[in-house]
Amino acid sequence: MGDTRTKLLEGALETLRTQGIATTSARSIAATAGVNQALVFYHFGSVDDLLAAALRHGAEQRVALYRTRFAAVTSLRELLELGRALHEEERAAGNLAVLAQMLAGSQTDDKLAPATAAGLGMWVAELEDVLGRVLVDTPLAEFVDVGGLARAAAAAFVGLELYEGVDKDGAERALASLEQLSDLVTLLEELGPLTRRTVRGRLRRARGNARGDDVRP
Amino acid sequence: MGDTRTKLLEGALETLRTQGIATTSARSIAATAGVNQALVFYHFGSVDDLLAAALRHGAEQRVALYRTRFAAVTSLRELLELGRALHEEERAAGNLAVLAQMLAGSQTDDKLAPATAAGLGMWVAELEDVLGRVLVDTPLAEFVDVGGLARAAAAAFVGLELYEGVDKDGAERALASLEQLSDLVTLLEELGPLTRRTVRGRLRRARGNARGDDVRP
């Protein structure tokens, strides 16, 4: 844990988080990690390679940390509450701000992009699991691609993280409205069997119509 | 339009879009704009100030360009379709990738943050308008803070833009699932009056319960 490689990996995460992709460099990382600047190149070859390794390192760590809490979720509401908690915990300690910075950097850096996709993919896989579990026996699972939903949710989460950095109140309001929305969905789940059957019938009929063609399997 | 100031504003946008915040500099912007590097400081004082001005410039231009199309939207489905079109058009020509880069930069640069918040705010205002119009007479407008929803949607949109940069297929899947989701909501809007009354009643009863306290006006 105290070896130089690890110090550099965690120094890279901390630097990305607190200084952003624009000012993250071998020198700033080494300063944060408390090691010599040349060691970045000895251990990782280049700054980009260090960043890629650091993201993987951080995502593995963090996803593992949340796994039991994801596993305990049994409703959409609980999932959103976990999301809110995660949002706050990660802002202080973690990996989401890093993910956002790496995503920004990856738009124009082909060496960063695959690592970022993999890091985000770990969160997506976790979310896909939970969503599949929580939404089973709801119209959502039947009529909406849950994997797509998981991807949309992960991307949205990163967007909210970035948004919070420039408008804290606005982000809080956004999060609150999503909770109201999830209450609405929860209540629909609890509708009587007759109503549910009606909804389901309508959806099935509608699916036959236009735009059913561009829906993925 | 051909004057130096404008060239710099548009050069800044283009540079942010194609090179990202990490490699955007007075020199790279000036090269893109085809003007001398020292003019950045003569006209705008600093790089940050130029970026702030450029974002405002671009957001005004782009929001105005889409205003009539936003105004023509009459359903959630249409709104999502406009979102998809906007997503594709802006990727080539515009302001959304810039917004994402500025958001990333703003997390750790206090000079950039207010300008970014203002630029994003223009899109939020537009969205809030349309959503208010489209959702009127639905349970959503009554039980969910539409302004919060607009903020969540704008943030999510930026997140999707970033996500697309590292996983094009995943982003497409995310967008498709949102369209499926909007179909579902649309159909709920079309439920018979009896069912609607049931839903509304349930929501009203539920609102009295726990967590009604942290809901914004």
Place this chain on the structure above:
DNA sequence: GTCTATAGTCGGATAGAC
């Protein structure tokens, strides 16, 4: 593995000629 030193490049910003 870790350090110093350094090459060579690029960055923000300014001074001063035109």
Place this chain on the structure above:
DNA sequence: GTCTATCCGACTATAGAC
């Protein structure tokens, strides 16, 4: 308003002593 020239700090990366 625009240009050249320049200061000086920060950057990636490497060579070579320890």
